[in-house]
Amino acid sequence: MRRNRHSLSTGIAILFAPENAIYLNGLLEEWSAFEGMPLSGIIRQDDLQGLSFDRRVPKQDVNRSELSRHEIWRLAYREKPYLRKLSETEFLQHGADILKMLAPSFIKGGKKQPDATIARLFQLFTDVLEEAEHRRLDMRKIQRYLPNFREIIDSQNNS
Numbered sequence: 746m747r748r749n750r751h752s753l754s755t756g757i758a759i760l761f762a763p764e765n766a767i768y769l770n771g772l773l774e775e776w777s778a779f780e781g782m783p784l785s786g787i788i789r790q791d792d793l794q795g796l797s798f799d800r801r802v803p804k805q806d807v808n809r810s811e812l813s814r815h816e817i818w819r820l821a822y823r824e825k826p827y828l829r830k831l832s833e834t835e836f837l838q839h840g841a842d843i844l845k846m847l848a849p850s851f852i853k854g855g856k857k858q859p860d861a862t863i864a865r866l867f868q869l870f871t872d873v874l875e876e877a878e879h880r881r882l883d884m885r886k887i888q889r890y891l892p893n894f895r896e897i898i899d900s901q902n903n904s
Contacts, residue, residue, distance in 0.1 A: 814864075815867075815871050818867075818868045818871040818872070818875075819871060819875050822871070822872045822875045822876070823875065826875075826876065826879070827872075828872060828873065828876040829876065829879070833880075833882070833886075836873075836876065836877075836880075836882075837886055837887050837889075837890050838890050839873065840870070840873040840877075840884075840887050840890070841887050841890035841891050843866055843869050843870045843873060844870070844887070844891065845891070846866055847863070847866045847867070847870065850863055
């Protein structure tokens with residue numbers, strides 16, 4: 746059996762073999778069923794030939810003046826990941842609280858907030874997204890912390 750060697754982002758080597766195509770096809774079937782979408786194709790062993798992964802490395806010696814605001818925020822969060830100490834429940838509640846504060850500013854007729862406040866809330870939510878990526882967290886879980894989101898927005902628009 747011929748095997749091809751490729752490295753993952755963790756630097757661990759992985760061997761691609763025919764059974765991996767079977768495994769990946771099973772994953773695709775389960776994912777499409779979970780998403781309620783039709784299966785769009787299958788993976789053949791030939792599809793795995795030449796597949797490689799690059800290691801994700803943080804930018805070194807970055808000129809921050811050339812970065813966008815959200816990139817600067819992401820780098821700042823990575824230097825001090827203050828949300829790491831929160832449990833998943835606390836973390837999702839924190840993210841939901843930020844969304845609740847942001848939402849009225851994006852709803853027609855909603856209460857507008859000063860640009861500095863919106864920028865700070867965006868920075869906080871960028872921190873949430875960065876931490877969610879670190880945790881490999883499915884952010885759809887945040888919905889359970891926003892059960893009456895439509896009512897909250899409507900009440901803020903009417904006051």
